Amino acid sequence: MTRVHDMGGRFGDGPVHPDPDDAPVFAEEWHGRALAVTLAAGSLGQWNIDISRHARERLSPKDYSRFSYYEKWISALADLLVETGVLSEEDLRGQTSDEAHPLANRALKAEAVAGVLANGGPADRPSNVPVKFEIGQEVVTARPAANRLVDGGHTRLPIYAAGAKGRILMVHGTHVLPDSSAHQLGEAPEPLYAVVFPASQLWANPEHPEDEVVLDLWQSYLEPL
Amino acid sequence: MPHDDHDHPHALLPPEPALRVKALETILTRKGLIDPAALDEIIDTYQNKIGPQNGARVVAKAWRDPDFKSALLKDATSVVADLCYYGRQGEHMVVVENTPEQHNMVVCTLCSCYPWPLLGIPPGWYKSDAYRARAVREPRKVLAEFGVSLPATSSVRVWDSTAEIRYLVLPMRPDGTDGLSEDELAALVTRDSMIGTGLPKVPS
Numbered sequence: 001m002t003r004v005h006d007m008g009g010r011f012g013d014g015p016v017h018p019d020p021d022d023a024p025v026f027a028e029e030w031h032g033r034a035l036a037v038t039l040a041a042g043s044l045g046q047w048n049i050d051i052s053r054h055a056r057e058r059l060s061p062k063d064y065s066r067f068s069y070y071e072k073w074i075s076a077l078a079d080l081l082v083e084t085g086v087l088s089e090e091d092l093r094g095q096t097s098d099e100a101h102p103l104a105n106r107a108l109k110a111e112a113v114a115g116v117l118a119n120g121g122p123a124d125r126p127s128n129v130p131v132k133f134e135i136g137q138e139v140v141t142a143r144p145a146a147n148r149l150v151d152g153g154h155t156r157l158p159i160y161a162a163g164a165k166g167r168i169l170m171v172h173g174t175h176v177l178p179d180s181s182a183h184q185l186g187e188a189p190e191p192l193y194a195v196v197f198p199a200s201q202l203w204a205n206p207e208h209p210e211d212e213v214v215l216d217l218w219q220s221y222l223e224p225l
Numbered sequence: 226m227p228h229d230d231h232d233h234p235h236a237l238l239p240p241e242p243a244l245r246v247k248a249l250e251t252i253l254t255r256k257g258l259i260d261p262a263a264l265d266e267i268i269d270t271y272q273n274k275i276g277p278q279n280g281a282r283v284v285a286k287a288w289r290d291p292d293f294k295s296a297l298l299k300d301a302t303s304v305v306a307d308l309c310y311y312g313r314q315g316e317h318m319v320v321v322e323n324t325p326e327q328h329n330m331v332v333c334t335l336c337s338c339y340p341w342p343l344l345g346i347p348p349g350w351y352k353s354d355a356y357r358a359r360a361v362r363e364p365r366k367v368l369a370e371f372g373v374s375l376p377a378t379s380s381v382r383v384w385d386s387t388a389e390i391r392y393l394v395l396p397m398r399p400d401g402t403d404g405l406s407e408d409e410l411a412a413l414v415t416r417d418s419m420i421g422t423g424l425p426k427v428p429s
Contacts, residue, residue: 008334008385010358016370017355018422019348021415025272027349030243032272035346036264037250044258049389053336060233069337069352071242075235078249082234091252092237104257113266117275118309120342122316123389156387158334160361172317172390192388194319207365210380216388 002159003152004061006145009160009203034070038077043108043116046084049123050182054154055080125189127174129219133193137168138225141195141217147179148220154182157221161213164201165225169214170194177218191219276345279310280393281414283320283343284425285407288398298322301393305343315342315391321384322395323421328379329394330368330421332360333386340391344416351420361385371422394421401428 007013026032042052055076059067067075081087086103090096108116133139143163147153156178172192180188196214199206238245253259283305287294297304301318305311318340321329333339334357339347350356360367364381368374375381384392396418402410405428417423 005335007354007358008332009362010354013353013355013358015355016350016353016359016367018350018371018417021277021417023348025276025346026268028243030246032268033250033264034242034246035271036267037246037253037259039267040259040263041253056336063233068242069349071245074242074246074249075233075238078235078238078245079233081249081253086258087252087256089234089237091256092234092249094248094252096252096255098255101256101258107258107260108263109260110262110266113263113270116313117267117270118312120311120313120316124317156335158385158387160334161385170319172388175388178388192390194384194390196382203362207363208377208380211364212380212382213361213385214382215385216390218388 003057004064005057006159008158031070034074038073040108041077041081041086044086044103044106046086046103047080048181049121050154050176050178051184052076052080053178054182055083057154123176124173125176125187127189127191129174129190131171131174131191132219133168133171133191133222133224135168135171138165139168139193139195139222140165140225142221142223147183149179149185150183153179155179155221157217158215160202161197161215161217164197166195166197166201166215168193169196172216175218177220179218179220193217193219193222195222271341271346275312275342277343277414277416277419278411279308279345280340280343280416280419281411282407283308283310283393284395284414284419285410287320287395288402288410289407294395297395310342312342314338315340317390318343318393319390320393320395321382323397325397326379328375328381328421329384329392330360330364330381331384331386331392331394332357334358334361335385335387338386338389338391340393343391343393344419348416368422371417373422373424394419396421396425399425399427 145157145162199211
């Protein structure tokens with residue numbers, strides 16, 4: 001049921017080590033290359049953001065834990081390129097040909113970069129799923145926290161918030177459902193809410209009685225209380 | 226369908242990360258699937274053009290102009306779009322205001338979601354296991370590691386960015402900043418103060 005990326009609340013990770021404000025954006029030159037290769041490959045249009053997130057989550061727990069941040073990106077990208085048929089395993093082995101690829105006409109050009117980054121990729125969509133909850137209403141999250149469409153599939157309900165009682169804080173409109181979109185089952189847009197939980201709903205020993213955690217959760221993750 | 230393949234194709238690439246990136250870049254370039262000049266452009270954008278100076282500008286404006294602030298808290302996406310700060314990973318913006326009674330702090334426990342057009346690429350610690358794991362459960366201990374200590378009269382509200390909504394914290398304006406210009410105020414706004422792990426600088 002669990003995947004290694006779902007680490008909210010986990011014990012044992014040690015202290016956070018803040019960087020100074022003037023630390024370089026990319027600590028190593030290859031970090032920037034990894035980010036840029038990933039963004040440029042994404043603009044070939046062969047996957048969406050949910051598919052790419054899930055590709056990182058599907059790294060084996062051993063790889064996910066030992067890889068640094070951008071190693072996860074580049075390794076998941078290689079996996080995705082092969083899974084989608086853009087590259088073959090022979091290509092990755094270096095036994096590649098220099099023939100123009102059928103998708104080469106989609107390659108992101110330098111002059112298009114500014115426009116692509118500025119346009120972004122909004123996730124809100126019209127939906128005919130009626131809005132079920134209003135601000136202030138009490139709700140409870142699904143338990144277990146899991147994709148209901150695909151076993152072991154992508155979901156954005158963290159384990160630590162499964163079966164927790166909270167209250168609707170904001171209604172964000174209707175957004176693409178990652179549980180469906182990550183598996184090419186359609187965008188299935190539905191209402192998305194910010195839901196606020198008292199820390200005492202989530203943790204055995206909250207630090208302060210008034211502390212809270214807010215999560216953005218889709219309507220199908222929630223039931224009325 | 227989730228493709229839990231134990232022989233992940235990435236294992237075919239060189240294991241050393243810099244070489245792994247280089248190998249994949251070379252393969253994709255030879256096939257005409259990426260343009261190295263586009264990669265340079267992407268890196269230049271996030272290294273030199275888009276960063277926390279954008280968010281600091283928004284905060285300074287909000288500190289000086291009550292109408293701007295109320296519009297920002299109501300509909301941040303359109304307000305920052307008017308300043309040309311719309312873009313990738315900032316398509317749906319929400320700004321949350323710190324008050325003496327409530328401190329806000331942002332995390333993404335599942336990956337590394339972050340408001341790129343306003344803050345740039347997230348710092349290493351934001352993407353670390355320690356921050357992702359602990360910020361939701363023990364925010365005050367994490368804040369102490371950043372040198373921030375909150376009074377017991379202030380609650381902490383941690384925002385776990387689990388969807389495509391991106392959160393920016395509007396920190397409290399420091400005392401002694403009456404009459405400062407927008408530029409002078411923006412210089413006090415640190416990146417961490419807009420994530421909620423820091424406080425703005427105090428004028429010297």
